[in-house]
Amino acid sequence: MTDPLDEARDKARRLRADIRSFHERVMPDDLKRKSHLHQVLGKDDYVRWMRLLNDQGWAIGHWPKEHGGQGWSLLERFTFEDELARLGCPWVIPFGVKYVGPVIYAFGSEAQKRRFLPRIATTEDFWAQGYSEPGAGSDLAALRTEAIRGEANEGDHYVVNGQKVWTTYAQWADWLFCLVKTARGEQAQKSISFVLIDMKSPGVTVKPIPTMDGYVHVNEVWLENVRVPAENLVGAEGEGWTYAKYLLKNERTAGALLGMACHALERLKALARENPSASPERTAGRIGELELRLLALEVASYQAVESMMRGTDHGGEASLIKLRGTELYQDIAEAAIDLLGLAGVAWDPAALHAASAPPLGPEDAGGIVKDHFYNRAATIFGGASEIQRNIVAKGVLGL
Amino acid sequence: MNMDLETAGMLRDSASRYAADNYGFLQRHAVLTDPAGYSAKAWRDYAELGWLALRLPEAHGGLDADPLAVGALMEVVGSRLLMEPILASALIATGLLRSQGSAAQQAAWLPQLADGSVKLAFADAEPAGSSPCQVRAGRISGRKIAVLHGDIADRLIVSAADADHGGERRLFLVDARSDELEALRYRLVDGRGAANLHFAGVPAERLDPEDGTPAQAAVADVLDHATVASCAEALGIVRALVATTCEYLKIRKQFGRAIGTNQALQHRAVDMFLLQEEIAALTRAAQAALLLPVAERARIVSGAKAYVCTAARKVANEAVQMHGGLGITEELDVSHYFRRLMVNAALFGSRDEHFARFLAATTHSTPEGIPA
Numbered sequence: 048m049t050d051p052l053d054e055a056r057d058k059a060r061r062l063r064a065d066i067r068s069f070h071e072r073v074m075p076d077d078l079k080r081k082s083h084l085h086q087v088l089g090k091d092d093y094v095r096w097m098r099l100l101n102d103q104g105w106a107i108g109h110w111p112k113e114h115g116g117q118g119w120s121l122l123e124r125f126t127f128e129d130e131l132a133r134l135g136c137p138w139v140i141p142f143g144v145k146y147v148g149p150v151i152y153a154f155g156s157e158a159q160k161r162r163f164l165p166r167i168a169t170t171e172d173f174w175a176q177g178y179s180e181p182g183a184g185s186d187l188a189a190l191r192t193e194a195i196r197g198e199a200n201e202g203d204h205y206v207v208n209g210q211k212v213w214t215t216y217a218q219w220a221d222w223l224f225c226l227v228k229t230a231r232g233e234q235a236q237k238s239i240s241f242v243l244i245d246m247k248s249p250g251v252t253v254k255p256i257p258t259m260d261g262y263v264h265v266n267e268v269w270l271e272n273v274r275v276p277a278e279n280l281v282g283a284e285g286e287g288w289t290y291a292k293y294l295l296k297n298e299r300t301a302g303a304l305l306g307m308a309c310h311a312l313e314r315l316k317a318l319a320r321e322n323p324s325a326s327p328e329r330t331a332g333r334i335g336e337l338e339l340r341l342l343a344l345e346v347a348s349y350q351a352v353e354s355m356m357r358g359t360d361h362g363g364e365a366s367l368i369k370l371r372g373t374e375l376y377q378d379i380a381e382a383a384i385d386l387l388g389l390a391g392v393a394w395d396p397a398a399l400h401a402a403s404a405p406p407l408g409p410e411d412a413g414g415i416v417k418d419h420f421y422n423r424a425a426t427i428f429g430g431a432s433e434i435q436r437n438i439v440a441k442g443v444l445g446l
Numbered sequence: 447m448n449m450d451l452e453t454a455g456m457l458r459d460s461a462s463r464y465a466a467d468n469y470g471f472l473q474r475h476a477v478l479t480d481p482a483g484y485s486a487k488a489w490r491d492y493a494e495l496g497w498l499a500l501r502l503p504e505a506h507g508g509l510d511a512d513p514l515a516v517g518a519l520m521e522v523v524g525s526r527l528l529m530e531p532i533l534a535s536a537l538i539a540t541g542l543l544r545s546q547g548s549a550a551q552q553a554a555w556l557p558q559l560a561d562g563s564v565k566l567a568f569a570d571a572e573p574a575g576s577s578p579c580q581v582r583a584g585r586i587s588g589r590k591i592a593v594l595h596g597d598i599a600d601r602l603i604v605s606a607a608d609a610d611h612g613g614e615r616r617l618f619l620v621d622a623r624s625d626e627l628e629a630l631r632y633r634l635v636d637g638r639g640a641a642n643l644h645f646a647g648v649p650a651e652r653l654d655p656e657d658g659t660p661a662q663a664a665v666a667d668v669l670d671h672a673t674v675a676s677c678a679e680a681l682g683i684v685r686a687l688v689a690t691t692c693e694y695l696k697i698r699k700q701f702g703r704a705i706g707t708n709q710a711l712q713h714r715a716v717d718m719f720l721l722q723e724e725i726a727a728l729t730r731a732a733q734a735a736l737l738l739p740v741a742e743r744a745r746i747v748s749g750a751k752a753y754v755c756t757a758a759r760k761v762a763n764e765a766v767q768m769h770g771g772l773g774i775t776e777e778l779d780v781s782h783y784f785r786r787l788m789v790n791a792a793l794f795g796s797r798d799e800h801f802a803r804f805l806a807a808t809t810h811s812t813p814e815g816i817p818a
């Protein structure tokens with residue numbers, strides 16, 4: 048009996064092997080080193096990384112062939128993210144290739160596809176995601192940024208006013224894909240539209256929000272009378288919510304979480320060998336529990352992916368992967384901080400830029416601390432854990 | 447022996463008032479971003495308020511404060527995240543000097559500690575695999591790591607093997623500005639300063655206790671006091687986190703209502719509160735236990751620290767989570783409390799070390815041995 052998924056499994060296996068050999072043979076040593084030590088990567092590093100992936104045909108491997116992708120199955124796509132993260136590779140910046148690209152090829156005009164897709168594939172344009180606002184976090188539909196259709200005699204355009212917040216890497220972005228309100232008073236979801244904003248437009252101001260890891264990942268983006276050509280509206284007015292939900296589906300099936308947890312656990316085990324603990328039994332037990340949770344996550348994730356491919360999913364799979372993956376990853380990071388002891392609280396931000404060695408402990412001590420801080424946000428962004436549980440309670444359990 | 451509730455209460459009130467007026471979040475921010483890493487003005491104020499003389503004997507003009515009073519101050523230190531070396535200098539180093547200094551040494555140094563003109567740090571932890579610190583012909587050699595406030599201390603109390611006297615482990619007083627001392631100064635994740643020290647034949651004055659108390663016993667005693675003080679600091683932090691989180695649950699609206707109206711969050715807020723109450727109870731018990739001999743107090747002191755570390759971390763994680771994106775930012779106090787707890791958990795014995803000591807004491811203690 049042949050399983051219709053056999054072919055996808057075969058391809059995913061080959062992809063995994065290709066990624067390993069890419070990591071061994073192609074990935075430049077400096078990038079590998081930075082990433083293994085969890086040092087801070089700059090825009091140049093990320094652009095280089097994304098282009099390297101694109102050279103392998105992987106940055107947009109999940110896009111359909113007609114748009115230059117490889118038409119990966121969900122399994123290949125998941126495997127790709129999982130394996131890269133397992134190897135400790137840099138983050139695959141999702142805003143262009145994973146988020147806005149698919150929205151554009153699914154709902155955008157021909158002109159938008161021609162204009163944006165090739166530059167997304169090559170990271171010629173760096174994208175950011177402008178959804179959240181001060182009053183609209185978990186309750187995204189409460190967003191208030193307004194796009195008002197301008198006077199026809201000045202050319203067909205919108206005037207956008209409002210404030211976005213938590214915009215990751217807005218400081219590097221050329222473009223912002225943005226949810227805005229194009230109608231007042233109507234049912235919230237029906238008044239939201241999806242527009243593409245050139246970050247160089249007059250009236251766009253980016254203000255950094257420093258986080259506790261001493262770095263700037265997120266920003267406020269102020270939009271004051273920003274003129275956006277009407278041709279930058281994606282799809283139809285009032286349909287933005289539908290597109291955003293389509294995008295969220297892409298955001299949540301994240302294989303990277305599994306791979307990152309796996310990578311971090313390997314490092315944790317090495318740390319346990321390097322640093323004799325005051326309670327070796329407790330440490331061993333703790334690591335064993337984490338290993339067990341990882342096993343459950345791994346098996347459940349791949350089965351979830353396959354049931355999504357078969358169409359037998361219950362709809363809660365993405366939430367399961369996100370909840371278990373982020374919580375496990377956070378717990379592994381905590382255990383690592385504990386094992387590092389004093390080295391886990393000594394802090395020289397310069398060491399994260401490879402300008403010096405950390406004051407104490409192994410070379411990657413600073414990176415482990417930085418990741419521990421940043422990853423407290425993993426249960427907050429991309430649908431906070433509480434919201435994920437609400438989704439499962441309502442959508443799967445019918446509560 | 448009973449502890450003095452009145453002194454503790456007065457100290458708590460005056461310290462809270464002072465900190466509310468002088469150490470608000472923005473005022474603290476100025477200290478945090480100052481290259482010195484502490485406020486010289488605040489330090490002088492503390493001297494004037496008598497905090498630096500808290501642990502001094504009455505004979506030296508001190509308050510000879512009991513653990514309850516020390517705890518009252520430390521709760522305020524935690525609730526406002528004071529950056530100055532109260533724990534390192536006024537409690538630990540002062541305690542060591544009191545126990546290990548000769549009459550002459552005490553007369554020379556205690557007044558300067560009380561008026562704040564000298565800040566002391568205690569250099570004890572050594573890097574794994576390096577040869578232990580040693581004093582030979584009155585000069586000290588070796589390395590120390592993660593010396594809390596070692597970056598700004600004027601003098602250091604250093605533990606080392608005394609090769610001039612049979613290799614016994616003793617405490618020595620060292621000038622922190624000595625030429626033979628090389629320091630790598632850095633900040634801990636909570637912004638307080640620390641240093642790794644390399645002694646290359648630094649002149650060292652041996653502390654010579656009149657009653658011959660072994661240094662090891664004095665260090666164990668003082669570190670127990672420090673452990674309990676850091677539990678009180680954690681209590682101050684946790685109270686602040688619980689209060690600020692509950693406030694946020696009431697004012698932050700999503701989906702048209704305060705997020706605190708969701709039972710899922712209400713129950714977790716209750717759990718945070720329960721942890722706070724347990725931390726308070728254990729801290730109080732550990733303070734009482736400090737009046738017992740070292741062997742009898744080990745179980746409760748180390749048990750308190752081990753429990754408090756885990757409980758306070760849970761509270762901090764929840765506080766960050768319930769603040770959403772704001773929780774991880776530099777601009778909100780929540781992330782600063784989070785980081786301070788992280789440092790406190792690693793200093794003066796890790797959670798695992800205290801847990802191991804708790805277990806050992808538990809297995810060996812009879813039920814009668816449990817302090818009431």
Ligand SMILES: Cc1cc2nc3c(=O)[nH]c(=O)nc-3n(C[C@H](O)[C@H](O)[C@H](O)COP(=O)(O)OP(=O)(O)OC[C@H]3O[C@@H](n4cnc5c(N)ncnc54)[C@H](O)[C@@H]3O)c2cc1C
Pocket residue numbers: 175176177178179181183184185186212213214215216264265424427428429430431432433434437698700701705708710711767768769770771772774
């Ligand atoms: C590091 C980081 C990067 C980010 N990057 C981006 C980005 O690039 N683009 C972008 O648009 N956004 C981004 N975000 C924003 C992120 O999506 C929001 O932080 C998230 O949606 C939560 O919103 P909030 O922060 O306003 O928290 P709130 O929604 O105010 O939530 C506060 C707390 O209340 C809980 N809560 C809310 N409602 C309920 C409920 N009904 N029941 C139970 N609990 C509830 C939440 O789970 C949370 O714990 C980022 C955030 C972070 C921290």
